[in-house]
Amino acid sequence: MSRRLVLGSLGLAAICMAAVPAAAHHSFAMFDNTRSVTLHGKVNYYQWTNPHAYLQIQADDGKGGSKAYTLEMTSPNMLHRGGWSSRTVKPGDEVTAVMSPLRDGQPGGLLLVLTLPNGKEMLPGVPNAQRYKITS
Amino acid sequence: MRSLSKALLLGACVAAFAAPASAHPDFSGTWERYPPPGEKADPRFAPSVIPDPDLKPQYRAEWEEGQKTLKKRLEEGQPAGDNYVHCIPDGMPAMMMGMFPMEIFQRPEQINITQEAFNQTRRIYMNQKLPNWDEVDPSFYGASVGHWEGDTLVLETTGIKDDVRFRWTPHSDAMKITERLRLLAPDILQDQITVTDDYLEKPWTYSYSFRKMKDYKLQEYVCTDNREYVDAQGNQRIHLEGNGGEH
Numbered sequence: 430m431s432r433r434l435v436l437g438s439l440g441l442a443a444i445c446m447a448a449v450p451a452a453a454h455h456s457f458a459m460f461d462n463t464r465s466v467t468l469h470g471k472v473n474y475y476q477w478t479n480p481h482a483y484l485q486i487q488a489d490d491g492k493g494g495s496k497a498y499t500l501e502m503t504s505p506n507m508l509h510r511g512g513w514s515s516r517t518v519k520p521g522d523e524v525t526a527v528m529s530p531l532r533d534g535q536p537g538g539l540l541l542v543l544t545l546p547n548g549k550e551m552l553p554g555v556p557n558a559q560r561y562k563i564t565s
Numbered sequence: 566m567r568s569l570s571k572a573l574l575l576g577a578c579v580a581a582f583a584a585p586a587s588a589h590p591d592f593s594g595t596w597e598r599y600p601p602p603g604e605k606a607d608p609r610f611a612p613s614v615i616p617d618p619d620l621k622p623q624y625r626a627e628w629e630e631g632q633k634t635l636k637k638r639l640e641e642g643q644p645a646g647d648n649y650v651h652c653i654p655d656g657m658p659a660m661m662m663g664m665f666p667m668e669i670f671q672r673p674e675q676i677n678i679t680q681e682a683f684n685q686t687r688r689i690y691m692n693q694k695l696p697n698w699d700e701v702d703p704s705f706y707g708a709s710v711g712h713w714e715g716d717t718l719v720l721e722t723t724g725i726k727d728d729v730r731f732r733w734t735p736h737s738d739a740m741k742i743t744e745r746l747r748l749l750a751p752d753i754l755q756d757q758i759t760v761t762d763d764y765l766e767k768p769w770t771y772s773y774s775f776r777k778m779k780d781y782k783l784q785e786y787v788c789t790d791n792r793e794y795v796d797a798q799g800n801q802r803i804h805l806e807g808n809g810g811e812h
Contacts, residue, residue, distance in 0.1 A: 459801055478790040478810040480652055499805045501792075506665060506681055506784040537805050 457556070460529040460539040467565040468498050472522045477505050477515035482553075484518065484540060486526055499537035500528050502553040511554040522546050529561045589713050590748050592669045592676075595783060596775035598662065599753060606774070610753045613772040618734045624764050631733040650801060652788035654685040656705030656729035657722055658742050658758055662773050668783050676711060676718070681783045689720055698723045698739040705729050707742070720744040734769075736762050752777040 470488035482502040487495045502508060505515070518524060523546055528538030541561055543551045555561060600606035620628050648655060655663050665681035679686040687706035694710065701708045701724030709722040722742040730736065740762040749755050753776055760769040790807040 459803060474809075476790065476807065476810055478807075479786050479788045480649070480791055480793075483790075483792075483807060501803065504786070506786060509784060531803065533802065535803075535805050537803070 457539060459532055460561075461532045462529050462561045463564075464530070465527050465541060465561070465563045465565040466530045466538065468526045468528065470495060470498075470523070472518050472520050472524055473497060474520055475515075475518045479504050482508055482513075484526070484543070486524065488526075496536055498526075498528070499535075500526060500540040501537070502540050503555065507554045511552060513551060513553070517551065518543070518545065527563055527565060589718070590716055591671060592718065592746065592748070592754060593671045595666050595668045595778045595781045596754055597666045597778050597781075599774040599776040601776070610749050610755070610774050610776075612755075612774040613770075615732075615771040616769070618732070618760070618769045619766040620734070620764055621766055624735050628734060635733055649682075650793055650795065652683070652791045654683040654705055655680070656685075657687065657707055657709075657725055658744075658760065659729075659731045660685050660687065660706070661744070661756055661758065665786070666778055666781055666783060667775070679783060682786055683788070684786050687722075695721045695723060695741075698741075703727065703738060714745075716747055718744075718746040720746065731760075735764060736760075737764050739763060749774070 468486050468488035470486045473485040473487050474483070475485075476483040482505055484500045484502060486498050486500065488498050490496050503511075508514075525544040526540055527542040528540055530538040539555060539561070540553050541555060541558070541563065543553070545551060552558070599610060599612070606612070617632075618628070654660065660680045660682075661667075661678075663680035663682045663685065667678055667680045670677040670679070674691050676689040676691065677686055678689070685705070687709055689709040689711045691711050696708050703724055703726040705726060707722045707724035709720055711718055711720045713719070720743070722744070723740065724738075725736065725740055725742070727736070727738065740760060743759045743761070745757040745759075747755055753774060755772055755774050757772045758770065762769075789810045792804045792807045794802055794804065796802045
């Protein structure tokens with residue numbers, strides 16, 4: 430099932446982002462915004478908590494195995510205003526996620542785009558999203 | 566008896582007109598920062614520029630040093646302060662420009678203002694005397710009283726904790742925050758803030774603007790799984806394994 434998704438245009442992303450305020454709970458400096466990594470796999474958990482929601486994906490490692498990646502999202506109130514709910518994804522869903530990886534090398538990052546099983550692209554409303562390069 | 570009835574009726578009418586419930590504007594509802602990100606403000610309603618606080622020399626050097634750090638953090642897209650990282654509320658006066666919508670709940674004798682971030686709520690008691698600062702246990706929102714001056718709601722607050730700081734500005738226990746809230750348009754609310762304190766050469770004044778939101782309901786914001794922390798080098802890090810939101 431290993432496959433890579435290359436995101437060309439983020440025009441839709443820009444439109445959806447307009448609804449979300451550019452505010453931050455904390456620094457996003459721990460994420461490498463110069464590159465992105467695309468993950469494909471099944472959802473281990475989707476946690477609707479403050480100060481951040483989290484999504485963990487058991488992603489293909491390209492070698493026939495898999496690895497758990499923990500993705501930080503914005504806060505539930507911001508996600509809600511951006512069209513998400515606590516039921517947008519569930520464990521077992523097969524998804525594709527684009528993230529800015531953690532600089533410290535831990536398996537995780539900041540979620541930038543999530544493609545749901547039905548093909549719908551969801552944006553978590555990252556503040557100043559234009560600063561995060563999508564290179565994957 | 567007729568004259569007594571008339572007198573009573575007259576009295577009731579006088580009372581009704583002396584203090585009609587609609588004498589003051591109603592600020593009830595949900596408000597967002599104005600202008601919201603990405604929108605250009607109508608110059609009539611734009612908030613003021615926030616000047617630097619005119620701190621006395623003995624407090625200024627420390628503040629300027631802090632501002633260098635703060636400027637760097639802002640350039641990196643970090644928030645203006647540490648409280649949020651630790652899931653601690655803004656407190657006053659920063660909560661009046663908290664990052665999410667706020668709700669005003671207005672009754673003649675009390676007005677509550679809730680900022681969605683961290684569910685922070687301040688309570689303002691109307692037509693009461695402001696306690697002296699040393700009669701108040703310092704807190705995030707302090708002790709607040711209010712009264713109306715025509716269409717303007719005047720709020721006075723004191724008793725803010727030493728470590729509850731706006732833009733990293735130190736203040737004394739006796740700091741007083743005076744606010745004047747009024748509608749600039751039916752859906753635009755302005756809050757003129759004046760901070761007076763012995764630490765300042767002169768009062769620190771600026772204004773915020775808010776726009777009324779239609780049908781927005783404030784959401785819950787309780788921190789149950791804060792995975793961020795600051796390491797020994799002062800960098801923000803994350804524990805990838807959380808607690809699942811259990812608390």
